Amino acid sequence: MSLDEKDQVSVQQVERHESNTGSFDDGELLALDVRAAAERKLVRMLDWRLLPTIVLIFIMNYIDRTAVSAARLKGLEQDLGLSDIQYSTVLAVLYASYVPAQIPSNMILNRITRPSYYIPICVMLWGLTSAMTGVTKNYAGILAARIFVGVPEAAFYPGAIYLLSRWYTRRELAFRSAILYGGLLISNAFGSLMAAGILAHMEGKMGIRAWRWLFYIEGAITVTIGIIAIFALPDFPHNTRWLTPAQRRLAQVRLAEDAGEADEDVSTDSAMKGLIMALKDPKVPIFAVMTCSQLLGLGFVNFFPTIAGTLGFSTTVTLLLAAPPWIVATIVCCISAWNADRTGERFFHITVPWWGVIIGYIIGVSTFSVGGRYVSMFLMACGYSGFALTAVWVSNAVPRPPAKRAAAIAIVNGFGNLGNLISSYVWKAEWGPDYHQSMFIGIAALAFATVLAVVIRFMLVKQNKRLELEELANLNEAKRERIADAARLEGITFEEALKRKKGFRYLY
Numbered sequence: 001m002s003l004d005e006k007d008q009v010s011v012q013q014v015e016r017h018e019s020n021t022g023s024f025d026d027g028e029l030l031a032l033d034v035r036a037a038a039e040r041k042l043v044r045m046l047d048w049r050l051l052p053t054i055v056l057i058f059i060m061n062y063i064d065r066t067a068v069s070a071a072r073l074k075g076l077e078q079d080l081g082l083s084d085i086q087y088s089t090v091l092a093v094l095y096a097s098y099v100p101a102q103i104p105s106n107m108i109l110n111r112i113t114r115p116s117y118y119i120p121i122c123v124m125l126w127g128l129t130s131a132m133t134g135v136t137k138n139y140a141g142i143l144a145a146r147i148f149v150g151v152p153e154a155a156f157y158p159g160a161i162y163l164l165s166r167w168y169t170r171r172e173l174a175f176r177s178a179i180l181y182g183g184l185l186i187s188n189a190f191g192s193l194m195a196a197g198i199l200a201h202m203e204g205k206m207g208i209r210a211w212r213w214l215f216y217i218e219g220a221i222t223v224t225i226g227i228i229a230i231f232a233l234p235d236f237p238h239n240t241r242w243l244t245p246a247q248r249r250l251a252q253v254r255l256a257e258d259a260g261e262a263d264e265d266v267s268t269d270s271a272m273k274g275l276i277m278a279l280k281d282p283k284v285p286i287f288a289v290m291t292c293s294q295l296l297g298l299g300f301v302n303f304f305p306t307i308a309g310t311l312g313f314s315t316t317v318t319l320l321l322a323a324p325p326w327i328v329a330t331i332v333c334c335i336s337a338w339n340a341d342r343t344g345e346r347f348f349h350i351t352v353p354w355w356g357v358i359i360g361y362i363i364g365v366s367t368f369s370v371g372g373r374y375v376s377m378f379l380m381a382c383g384y385s386g387f388a389l390t391a392v393w394v395s396n397a398v399p400r401p402p403a404k405r406a407a408a409i410a411i412v413n414g415f416g417n418l419g420n421l422i423s424s425y426v427w428k429a430e431w432g433p434d435y436h437q438s439m440f441i442g443i444a445a446l447a448f449a450t451v452l453a454v455v456i457r458f459m460l461v462k463q464n465k466r467l468e469l470e471e472l473a474n475l476n477e478a479k480r481e482r483i484a485d486a487a488r489l490e491g492i493t494f495e496e497a498l499k500r501k502k503g504f505r506y507l508y
Helices: 003-021 032-074 076-080 084-111 115-135 139-153 157-165 170-201 210-232 245-259 271-280 283-297 299-309 315-321 324-343 347-366 370-382 390-397 402-416 418-423 436-473 477-490 494-501
Strands: none
Touching: 032 076, 032 084, 032 115, 032 139, 032 157, 032 170, 032 210, 032 245, 032 299, 032 315, 076 139, 084 115, 084 139, 084 157, 084 271, 084 402, 084 418, 115 139, 115 157, 115 210, 157 170, 157 390, 157 402, 170 210, 170 299, 170 315, 170 324, 170 390, 271 283, 271 402, 283 299, 283 347, 283 390, 283 402, 283 418, 283 436, 299 315, 299 370, 299 418, 299 436, 324 347, 324 370, 347 370, 347 436, 390 402, 390 436, 402 418
């Protein structure tokens, strides 16, 4: 019988048992004859329910956040009387509320029992606030709207990564996180296409400018998706309502096996203690500065339609040309993450895309040709596949307890987004249309981020060596003898047998 046939038989056994008994008893899915099939079924359920929901949310997250950039092409600045510095402030002020709100938001998420309510409520709030941006009449109005969009948006990305880390093992997390981040990348394409359609066909409808319609329509879509998410998102492995008790037990066991300890906080692991533990871990502040530097280097994302506009085409054609680079970037991101899961490697999967952006910037400062600049836009967009794995690396490097992991992800992503705030002032209109100064700053920022990534990699290598020494020191004579016997039977060396026996290791 082939492996596929065996898998099919196991799946049929699981489904037949469920149809006969309604569900498994707590712990029955852990039996060797059904465990593998039950685990595949559980992961498949999550893949088809959790992932599509958060991808949809992430698509609207970035479409709402970057709608201002598209609206700028159709008269937003003129209608609201914004100067260049005021427009940059409108972009930056979102991050002024978005950044500090992430840490308390993830601390709340770790302590509450129903993320399936918390995250969708935040989605509906930012969708409503984004829609209200369309009624603003002046600089003060749009500034206030952007501030209040940033607060509920802060709950989503670090919260989504944390939620994924509560369900998927280390070897599953990168690809799933990349699919999530693919929502961001593809949102730049969909956002451009959606904006092109709205801005081209809604001008003057009901006496309303097209850029205002852009906010109304996109905000309404976001609110609708938030309502759907209440019923689609899971909670945590121990209390998700649409899983059986046996599936909930299996979900907890597989994560405990992955890290060598239960993925649960003990009674003393409060949210504040988790924050303190994260701040004391030297890897966390280095990750935070690295993320800030890389997002400064990737700051072109908020100005992508403006950069595409330097190619010299009409507004509609410019927005259409801005879409293909993000479609390619989404494909690259998923392939890179799939390989990162298969290999367990993190450093090169994160830094190589940055180096592609550096090459794109070098092309950008070297030529004014339409072809050369458009190629550089593809390289720049693909660079975001590196950032897609950053939070995954943080989760792998700071795995336990969950309170610490939640705080670490929020600290890194929150502080890192200061890079987006700074970049709002780096891509200045007065530096256009070539934006050479902006690109030089981007090159320097990504080079510095690479240096910090090297430091983190060496730290994790050192920690793994320490874990190995501790395991060797704790091996008693009986354990050594059993491992030696296994090595002799399998025809391998003692060191190879010991390597198979080893427990948790950090991924780098």
